[in-house]
Amino acid sequence: MADEANRTAFFEIQGRMIETTAKLKQVQTQLRNKEGEKKRAYLTLEELKPLAEDTNTYKSIGRTFLLEPKSVLMEEQEQKLKDSEAAISSLQTSKEYLEKHMAEVENNLRELLQQDPGLARQIMALSV
Template sequence: MRSKEGEKKRAYLTLEELRQLPDDTNTYKTVGKVFILEPKSVLFNEQEQKLNDSESAIASMQTSKEYLEKQLGEVENNIRELLQQDPGLARQILSMTVQ
């Protein structure tokens, strides 16, 4: 999520800078170590697409995170209930050593 937040922020800042430029300004796109002359509209559309993709990926990840946190809570509750129902099992687990 942090990676996508960073992408989103870079795309937003780039869009803000592109908005300030006149439409006939020469703009360059980096491809590796090469700079390629591109119309402003092409760069603008690419940055908007990156921004939208990042936002949708973040929303999807947030939904997954919430689901997994809910699942984790349910599993923890199930384990607690199991240990409360069988104190002998709880003692046996506590007596085990991790090697």
């Protein structure tokens, strides 16, 4: 009876671990994407700053380029930079939470396996 309860607990913990790992990978991917957006916005701003105010500047929309005033492009890039920074801080918080949750799940799994060494042998027999 206890063996069955421990096996059920193991599979439940394993499911949580898989779910947490997937969420963590997703957050890390989103974080990399937002950091790339932030860097592009920053570099675009750095290229726009030295230009004169009356310089023809173009905004890319798909395959089309629209003539836009420099000030409009600067505002858009500054907004993208701010939005990216906010998203990065939010994602960083999520990442830290998921890492703590992952450590907790690993600890629970470790405790379960130490509590019932026979369970570890049964699981190894299942995976082979």
